[in-house]
Amino acid sequence: MNALTLKALTIDVPGRRVVDGLDLTVPRGRVVALAGPSGSGKSLTARSVVGLNREGVRAGGAIMLGETDLLTLPERELRAVRGRRVGYAFQDAVASLNPTITIGRHLTETVRAHRAAADGRDALRRCGLDPDAVWHARPYELSGGQAQRAALALATVLGPDLLIADEVTTALDPVTQAEVLDAVRAQARDEDRAVLLITHDLAVAARWADEIAVITEGRVVEQGPPGTVLGEPRHPFTRALASAARLEPSAREPGERGETAVSLRGVRRVLGGRARTTVALDGVDLDVREGEAVAVVGRSGSGKSTLVGVLAALDRPQDGRVLAGGPDARARNARSLRGPDVRSLGGPDARSLRGSDVWALRGSDVWSLRDRDRRALRRRTGLVFQDALASFDPRHTVRQVIAEAGATAADVDALLTRVGLDPALAGRMPRTLSGGERQRVALARALASRPRVLLADEPTTGLDVIAQERVLALLDELRRDEGLAIVFVTHDLRVARRVADRVVVLAGGRVVDDLPAAALDSAALDSGAVSPETAALLASTPSLRLPTS
Amino acid sequence: MVLVLARRAAAAVVVVAALSALCFALLDAAPGDPAANILEARSGGRPPSASAVADLRRSMGLDDPLPVRYGRWVGGALHGDFGTSYKTGRPVSEVLADTVPWTLLLTCAAVLISVLGAVAVGLAAALTRRAWLRRGIETTLFVVGGMPGFVVALLLLWVFSAWLGWLPSGGVSEPDQPVTVGVLLPHLVLPALALAFGHHFGAYARLVETGVGRLRTAPHVDNARSRGLPGRVVVPRHLLRPGLVPFAARLGVGVGGLVAGAYATELIFSWPGIGRQAILAAQGQDYPVLTAIVLITGVIVVVANLLGDLAVAWLDPRVKLEPGHAH
Numbered sequence: 078m079n080a081l082t083l084k085a086l087t088i089d090v091p092g093r094r095v096v097d098g099l100d101l102t103v104p105r106g107r108v109v110a111l112a113g114p115s116g117s118g119k120s121l122t123a124r125s126v127v128g129l130n131r132e133g134v135r136a137g138g139a140i141m142l143g144e145t146d147l148l149t150l151p152e153r154e155l156r157a158v159r160g161r162r163v164g165y166a167f168q169d170a171v172a173s174l175n176p177t178i179t180i181g182r183h184l185t186e187t188v189r190a191h192r193a194a195a196d197g198r199d200a201l202r203r204c205g206l207d208p209d210a211v212w213h214a215r216p217y218e219l220s221g222g223q224a225q226r227a228a229l230a231l232a233t234v235l236g237p238d239l240l241i242a243d244e245v246t247t248a249l250d251p252v253t254q255a256e257v258l259d260a261v262r263a264q265a266r267d268e269d270r271a272v273l274l275i276t277h278d279l280a281v282a283a284r285w286a287d288e289i290a291v292i293t294e295g296r297v298v299e300q301g302p303p304g305t306v307l308g309e310p311r312h313p314f315t316r317a318l319a320s321a322a323r324l325e326p327s328a329r330e331p332g333e334r335g336e337t338a339v340s341l342r343g344v345r346r347v348l349g350g351r352a353r354t355t356v357a358l359d360g361v362d363l364d365v366r367e368g369e370a371v372a373v374v375g376r377s378g379s380g381k382s383t384l385v386g387v388l389a390a391l392d393r394p395q396d397g398r399v400l401a402g403g404p405d406a407r408a409r410n411a412r413s414l415r416g417p418d419v420r421s422l423g424g425p426d427a428r429s430l431r432g433s434d435v436w437a438l439r440g441s442d443v444w445s446l447r448d449r450d451r452r453a454l455r456r457r458t459g460l461v462f463q464d465a466l467a468s469f470d471p472r473h474t475v476r477q478v479i480a481e482a483g484a485t486a487a488d489v490d491a492l493l494t495r496v497g498l499d500p501a502l503a504g505r506m507p508r509t510l511s512g513g514e515r516q517r518v519a520l521a522r523a524l525a526s527r528p529r530v531l532l533a534d535e536p537t538t539g540l541d542v543i544a545q546e547r548v549l550a551l552l553d554e555l556r557r558d559e560g561l562a563i564v565f566v567t568h569d570l571r572v573a574r575r576v577a578d579r580v581v582v583l584a585g586g587r588v589v590d591d592l593p594a595a596a597l598d599s600a601a602l603d604s605g606a607v608s609p610e611t612a613a614l615l616a617s618t619p620s621l622r623l624p625t626s
Numbered sequence: 627m628v629l630v631l632a633r634r635a636a637a638a639v640v641v642v643a644a645l646s647a648l649c650f651a652l653l654d655a656a657p658g659d660p661a662a663n664i665l666e667a668r669s670g671g672r673p674p675s676a677s678a679v680a681d682l683r684r685s686m687g688l689d690d691p692l693p694v695r696y697g698r699w700v701g702g703a704l705h706g707d708f709g710t711s712y713k714t715g716r717p718v719s720e721v722l723a724d725t726v727p728w729t730l731l732l733t734c735a736a737v738l739i740s741v742l743g744a745v746a747v748g749l750a751a752a753l754t755r756r757a758w759l760r761r762g763i764e765t766t767l768f769v770v771g772g773m774p775g776f777v778v779a780l781l782l783l784w785v786f787s788a789w790l791g792w793l794p795s796g797g798v799s800e801p802d803q804p805v806t807v808g809v810l811l812p813h814l815v816l817p818a819l820a821l822a823f824g825h826h827f828g829a830y831a832r833l834v835e836t837g838v839g840r841l842r843t844a845p846h847v848d849n850a851r852s853r854g855l856p857g858r859v860v861v862p863r864h865l866l867r868p869g870l871v872p873f874a875a876r877l878g879v880g881v882g883g884l885v886a887g888a889y890a891t892e893l894i895f896s897w898p899g900i901g902r903q904a905i906l907a908a909q910g911q912d913y914p915v916l917t918a919i920v921l922i923t924g925v926i927v928v929v930a931n932l933l934g935d936l937a938v939a940w941l942d943p944r945v946k947l948e949p950g951h952a953h
Contacts, residue, residue, distance in 0.1 A: 127852045131843065132755070160853035173845040177868050177942055186863070187853045215943055231853065 079141075080105045080238045080271030081126065086138040088121050088130070088295070095121055096295040098138070103239065108265055108272040110282035113292035114318070114541040115512060122292075123241050123275050127159050128152075142239065161191050164232030168244040170224035174216035180227050181212040184234055193235050200234035201227065205260055221377055222253035229261065236268060243275045247539065250376040250568040255617035258285040277541035279322035280571070283307055284619035291315045321546040324575040335367025337402055338530045338562035339388055339458075344397035346383050346586075357383035358394065359586035367529060370556050370563040372573035372594065374614065375583035381566045384583065385534045388564060389458050390443045390451055399443040401454050402529075456483070459523030459561075463535035465515040469507045475518050476503040482525035492521040496551055513544030520551065530562045531555065537572060549576050570597060570618045584610035634935070638928040645924040646703070646917070650696050653913045660712050661688060663911050667713065699917070709914035713907075718918045721903065726922060728798065729899030733888055733926070735814055736821035737881060740830060743822065744873065748834025749866065752842065763831075771828020775887045778824035779894045782816050796896035817895040825887040826880050833876055838869035871942045878934015882927040 081103040088096035096118040103109045111119045125136045126147065140147040142162060147155060159165075167173035174183060184197030198208035204226040216224055225245055232240060242261060246254035258274075262285055265272045276282050282289045283303040290300040291314065298312040310316045346358040357380045365371050365388075375381050386392030390399060443451055462468045469478050479489045490500040496517040507515050516536055523531060533552070537545040553576065555561045565576050573580045574594045582590040589608040596606070597615065607615070661682040665674035683689050687698065702709060708718035751763040770778070787795040798805055798813050841847055842865070850864040889901030896902070900919045907915040939945050 124848075129848050129852055156854045156856065158854070159851070160855075163852075165849070165852035167845050167849055169845060173849040175846045175850070175864050175868065176944055178863065186855060186859060190853065190855045190859060217944060228849070231849075 079103065080143065081273065082139075082141040083122070083126075084139040084141065086122065086125070086136065086140065088118065088125055089135045089137075090121075091133045094295065096125075096136075099292070099295060099297055101290055101297055101300070103271040103273050105238065105271050106266055106269045107287040108262055108274055108285060109288045109290060110274040110276055110286035111290050111292055111297075112276050112279055112282045112318070114277060114543050117292045118295040119275050119277075119292050120243060123165075123243050123273065126239075126241060126273075127163055127165050128155050129165075157191070160187055160232075160237070161193070161235045162238050164235070164237040164240045166225070166228050166232045166240065166242045166245045168247055170228040170245070170248075171216050171219070171221065173228055174224065174231075176215060176217055179213050179215055180219075180231075183227075183231050187231060187234055191235055195234050195236065197230075197234055200230040203264065204230040204233070205256065206230065221249055222257065225249060225253075225257050226260070229257070233264065233268075233270075237270065239271045239273065240265070241273045241275065244277070245274075246281065247276075247278075250614075251570065251617045251619075252376055252613050254281070255619075261285070278619075279307065279318055279542065280619040291318065293318075318542065321542040324542075324546070324549075324571045335560055335562075337364050337400075338367045339402065340364045340400040341387065342398045342400065344387055344394045344399065346380075346387060346392065346394045348383065356586050358387065360397070361583075361586070361588055363388075363581065363588070365530065365562045365564055367562045368556060368560040369579065370552070370565060370577040372577035372580045373564060373566045373583060374568060374570055374573045374580060375610075376568065376614070379583040380586040381568075381583055382534055383586075385460075385532050385564070385566055388530070389460055389532055390455055393444055401441055401443050456526045457529045459520075459526065459528035459531045461516070461519045461523050461531065461533040461536045463538050465512075465519040465536075466507055468519060469515075471508070473507070474503065475505055475507060475510075478507060478518060479503075479522045479525050482522045484525035488525060489521075492524055493518075495524065496521045497547065511544065512540050513547060516540065516544075516548055517551065520548075520555075524555075528561065530564070532564050532566075534566045535568070536565075538567070538569075545572070552576055570614055571620065573597070582608065582611045582614070584608070634932055638932065641928055642921065642924050646700070646921050647696065649917050649920045650699065651692065653917060654692055654695075656911075658911050659683075660911050660913060661686060664712050667910075703918075703921075708918040711907075711912055711915050713910050713912045713915075718914045721915055722900070722918055722922060725898060725900045725903045728897060729885075729888055729892070729901060730926075732814070732817055732821060732892070732897060732899060733881070733885055735818035736825075736884060736888075737877075739818055739822035740825075740827055740884070741877065744827060744830035744834050745866070745870070748831040748873075749838060749861075751831070751835045752839035752869075753861070753865075763835075767828040767831050770823060771826075773824065775820065775824030776890050776894060779817075779820035779891055782820050782823075783894070786816060796894075798898060817891050817897050820895070821884060821887055821891045824891070825884050826876075830873060830877065830880070833873040834870065837872045838865050841865050841869045867941055871938055871945075874934060874937045874941055878931045878937070881930035881934070885923055885926050885930075 079102045081101075083099055083101040086096055086099040086101075087094060099118070099122060101109070101111065101122075111122065113119050121130065121134070124130050125134075126140055126142075128147065130136065136148055138148070142158065145158070147158065150158065174180070180201075181197060184200065188195050188197060198212065201208045201211060206223060206226050211219060211223060211227060216227070219227060229240075229242075229245070240261070245261075246257055249257065258281070261272060261274075264270060274282065274286055279289070286303060288300060289303050289306045290297045291306065291312065292298070293314045299306055299310065299315050306315060307319055310319055341361050341363040344358050344361045345356070348355045348357045359380075361380075361384065363371075363384075373381050373384060383392065387394050387399060390401075443454060446454070470481075473481070475493070476486075476489050479492055480486070484492060489503055493500045493503060498514060498517050498521070502510065502514070502518075507518055510518065519536070531552075537548050540548065549572065552563055552565070556563050563576075565573070567573050567576075570580075574597055577594045580590070580592055580594050580597055581588055582592075590611045592607070592611075597611075605612075659679065662674055662679045665678055665682060666672070687695060690698075699709065706719055708722070710717050711721060714721075747763055747767070751760050754760055773781075783795055786793045793816050794800075794813050795816070796813075798810055800809065803809060846868075847860065847864050850860045855864075888899065889904060891897065892899045892901035893905060900922060904916060904919045904923075906912070907919065
């Protein structure tokens, strides 16, 4: 029996039709993935089922939950359906829980609102949490994985017929993602629940869904079992999506390797205050050469982001040394200054040196330098973050964002063109851009100070596969054409393989593996040539090669 | 938590001690001679002779060096003895006992009105779908917020006392009548309203409006709705409680301003609190009374700040009252 049937669903936002005649069925006991890029209408569709749409959003057609059309229900009856017959789990679990009350309170208020007799502790247990450990905790005290499990327990505490999981694992590392989605699927089978899995990641859909519905421009263009949809895609869009999702390291020419751009020696960084301390980095050695892309992968909390802070000379390690480039740099730097790279974009090159001869500083310990010299070195490092928008001043236009990093007006246009954006965007506010566009603006800003090292912390995590592929291709070009050293932090091994020559695996603040990217495949897993931590990441990373089971 | 509170209390004691020393020194440096003033007042305005002034100064201990006099004053203050009024000869502690409760009553009533009013108005503006209502509230707040406190007071007096005649214009009771609750309440209404609406009310309501309005589309509110919670749970627990944090943080500081505003309000409404007393004391160079009042005001402000911090910590448990973050 179908738990959910969408018939000719239309959704209008003011001035635009986003979903246009969407048909979809979700049978009980099965996981149906609604997969598509950002802006395809998948989240609006999901939100319409529970009537969560913002003011001005109109839905038409029919949303049948069993025999009831939810679109015709009055608000009062719809409220009885929400939570009780339809559970909804959100993308950012921590943000989707009220920070001022405990997990237990969330569960009991839900049960009480429906005058039901469900057991919140049992719901937590079924989602793989220890009720005693999390009942009195507040959302921000949980890890990302725990919070997402708690959110799932909250969505399913009343045993709903339908669970809508809206990008629930986008922010999780692959091991946690696998655990959470395994639990969702097992529950669907055990409790005969229909699950609508909203995702932009076809590999996730392929691994955990029984059926995939591909959505683009507000319509489902293809629906069927993963094997059929991905194995013999009929629609051109499905083919495009599948190829972007495959993340193939497409015939990359290795760029010219320069000398070492930055090195770490025995770096140890302890975070925390008097009460509690965490060893975020524990004796890390790392060398990154110019023209080389190094991916840093690991689970949440493995020290990846701390490593970025240390490499950027922003975060001072308690122990160990951060070395600025190799000792033999002087001879080479004369040549690289003439090279065809972002420096040719205009503006006096000497400006970025501003009194400090950064080349003379090479090979020295960053933290033994004068503040002024260290700042000069920082200008040779570009930084890109996961949430590009949050890294911009909300009142600045794109032009101001880039100009602030030291670019002239002519530079701004050239930089925007360099990252594949129309210079006409310079007058826009970043919040009006798409996620992929924002991330390129962030890249343009990072390039404005003519860096030799680019540090990118999960820059494509919030992007859909198509936008992600464009950003990754751009990074590839920058590395190859301009000899940038790139350190790319990600929790996604597929992205790491796609973007990097070398993959460094962090676990508990230590480097447990440092391998060529090509060596990271299932063969490595079988041969036992990698550490257990790397093996766990490999095993839980979904791939588009179909599961044999 | 207890430890944190103890630390904060200790910090408050230091603040009050510093305040008393500063106040003592400043009044000492002020021009004029209290002894001469007292003699002039006693003799009905005739300038006193230099020898009489010198005698009185000696007997009052005014010739001792400043630190000695301050030490003597602290010694007394610790036992509840703030000296005697230069003007009336009454013990200052008696003067305080007569005036402080009135000011506390007025200020507490004003804080209550301010908080309830700001939450009600801010919530209405944040949640309404009627654009005209939101705009109307914002315009009114803008106008009221731009008015000085004494203008609000005079406006209220004019409308409710002079024009409509609904409420008395000042004092705490009718002349020669005992103070009873039934008589006091109508007398309290106008000064309390004037104090509440004349001091930062617009800013408070806007803080509630933006704090709550920003959360209307927050994921945790969507989540609460997606679980079928009724509005009577969603609004107070998921919108109001986290949304009130900026307001509560501001309120603790704002109570200081409210106490300062009470001085003028008490004068306008003939309210027998410390504000009126302080102005009389300042005019008459009645330093013992003035010092004690400044000190009491400081204590009220410090306690209000502490209560504000506690309210923020209760509303949002993420805020830890760590010693390092104490203000």
